[in-house]
Amino acid sequence: MKNTVTSLQKQKNEGDKITMLTCYDYSMAKLMDEAEINMLLIGDSLGQVILGYEDTLPVTMDDMIHHTKAVSRGASKAFVLADLPFMSYQTSIYDAVLNAGRLIKEGRANGVKLEGGAKVCPQIKAIVEASIPVCAHIGLTPQSVNAFGGFKVQGKTEEAARQLMVDAKAVEAAGAFIVVLEGVPAKLAELVSKEINIPTIGIGAGAGCDGQVLVYQDMLAIYSDFTPKFVKQFANVGDIMKQAFQDYITEVKEGSFPAKEHTYTISDDIIDKLY
Ligand code: KIV
Numbered sequence: 001m002k003n004t005v006t007s008l009q010k011q012k013n014e015g016d017k018i019t020m021l022t023c024y025d026y027s028m029a030k031l032m033d034e035a036e037i038n039m040l041l042i043g044d045s046l047g048q049v050i051l052g053y054e055d056t057l058p059v060t061m062d063d064m065i066h067h068t069k070a071v072s073r074g075a076s077k078a079f080v081l082a083d084l085p086f087m088s089y090q091t092s093i094y095d096a097v098l099n100a101g102r103l104i105k106e107g108r109a110n111g112v113k114l115e116g117g118a119k120v121c122p123q124i125k126a127i128v129e130a131s132i133p134v135c136a137h138i139g140l141t142p143q144s145v146n147a148f149g150g151f152k153v154q155g156k157t158e159e160a161a162r163q164l165m166v167d168a169k170a171v172e173a174a175g176a177f178i179v180v181l182e183g184v185p186a187k188l189a190e191l192v193s194k195e196i197n198i199p200t201i202g203i204g205a206g207a208g209c210d211g212q213v214l215v216y217q218d219m220l221a222i223y224s225d226f227t228p229k230f231v232k233q234f235a236n237v238g239d240i241m242k243q244a245f246q247d248y249i250t251e252v253k254e255g256s257f258p259a260k261e262h263t264y265t266i267s268d269d270i271i272d273k274l275y
């Protein structure tokens with residue numbers, strides 16, 4: 001059964017945790033979809049893990065659409081969620097609706113995600129009015145890295161904790177169907193999850209959220225430039241890949257690959273005639 005805004009809300013209501021992973025291409029989307037993940041996120045984290053930038057700020061709408069198209073083709077049951085990149089929605093409500101629409105029309109996503117709380121509620125409302133499901137993202141919002149002065153846990157002071165609660169309630173009231181809580185203390189995320197009716201998806205926000213998300217390169221140990229405290233490496237696929245690359249290099253050099261079974265044949269008669 002296809003995951004929808006309705007089925008995801010039902011999961012929260014029934015206490016069934018929602019699972020989300022980032023995804024940026026067709027093959028991985030198929031694997032995750034077959035594993036029965038609820039949601040695939042084409043995160044603007046692709047700026048770092050796919051494109052090698054230091055942060056998400058240089059990511060463009062065209063980058064996002066390119067990867068969203070690929071993931072959508074591989075996802076049959078998972079809800080496909082695509083990030084609105086930096087400066088695609090902050091500039092105006094018009095830009096927000098137009099760019100959200102591109103992720104749906106061209107990328108074939110099922111919904112869009114944008115960063116910010118009360119401040120971006122006019123954008124959330126307008127996108128929702130265009131019949132596009134919106135996921136909000138509050139707490140440590142990486143597009144604000146320069147304003148924060150680095151990637152820092154948010155909501156630790158009383159004032160910041162109150163603001164996070166205000167933001168969560170504001171995005172719910174604006175019509176967001178789900179909200180990502182990133183880099184916030186676990187007890188605060190748990191309280192927010194109880195205080196609002198829409199599902200919360202945590203990353204670095206503890207087990208009290210209604211669901212979890214991780215960047216897949218982090219959970220598979222494929223990306224090693226920076227590994228935050230909240231990452232669990234579920235398998236060391238990075239080491240397995242590196243070993244396979246080394247084995248390939250060795251076998252090519254020593255001539256054991258390609259072997260007979262990897263090779264096409266032709267009758268010796270034809271070869272003889274060529275001499
Ligand atoms: O871009 C991303 O991968 C994200 C998740 C970490 C929530 O926004």
Ligand code: NA
Nearest residue numbers: 043044045083
């Ligand atoms: Na993101």
